[in-house]
Amino acid sequence: MAIKEGLRPGGRSARVQESIHSAVRALLQEQERSTVTVPQIAARAGVTPSTIYRRWGDLTALLADVALARMRPDSEPADTGSLRGDIRAWAEQYLDEMSSEPGRNMMRDVQASATPGYCVAIVGAQLQTIVDRYPDETAPSVDRLINLVVAPVVYRLLFSAAALEMDELHRLIDIALQQG
Known part of the structure; x- marks a missing residue:
């Protein structure tokens, strides 16, 4: 699921999510979206790729989550x-x-x-x-x-x-x- 409803607000989980979202937004400004990868995002956010896969499942779900956050x-x-x-x-x-x-x-x-x-x-x-x-x-x-x-x-x-x-x-x- 792209959006993790029910997670407690604030704390480490929120900081990790914001770090990953920020990394995605920065990378999308710097390069074509077709070249953005989970390892690039993870490196920019200071997390392991497994953190991203565990939370979002795949790159498509992560990109959708970032997009939905921007739509609010x-x-x-x-x-x-x-x-x-x-x-x-x-x-x-x-x-x-x-x-x-x-x-x-x-x-x-x-x-x-x-x-x-x-x-x-x-x-x-x-x-x-x-x-x-x-x-x-x-x-x-x-x-x-x-x-x-x-x-x-x-x-x-x-x-x-x-x-x-x-x-x-x-x-x-x-x-x-x-x-x-």
């Missing part, structure tokens, strides 16, 4: 004062971040791992935060937002050379916000 938001979604504005601001930022080369690589790493539901949970929590801000407005479900806004973004980024155009993203948001 640093802050709450922007509060623009309106449901439409918040969803647009969030979706524009999501499209911008995920359409970058690091974003596309992050999505590929997560896609290759066995933790796809985790991404939906992260995105869903962000969208739920936005929806919950406006209890007096008729808001779409988080599933509707994922299906009509997030899914087309992800599909285009993973399977097309071109990202979704911003105008099309705005049209999809308008469709998602329509009731009926």
Whole structure:
């Protein structure tokens, strides 16, 4: 499993994990991802390769774990004062971040791992935060937002050379916000 939920926070385990994650991020900035190896990561992190294999199983799971850690938001979604504005601001930022080369690589790493539901949970929590801000407005479900806004973004980024155009993203948001 890529993410070790339930491990106690802090302590040696957290320090080792952060050291390994830092080594992965540094190596990915220095060289092509196809040339990064577990022994390189271990040497950079100051651990043995067996530590990495024991915790993550293989390089794909480790790369996915690092990607998932980067996907966790640093802050709450922007509060623009309106449901439409918040969803647009969030979706524009999501499209911008995920359409970058690091974003596309992050999505590929997560896609290759066995933790796809985790991404939906992260995105869903962000969208739920936005929806919950406006209890007096008729808001779409988080599933509707994922299906009509997030899914087309992800599909285009993973399977097309071109990202979704911003105008099309705005049209999809308008469709998602329509009731009926």
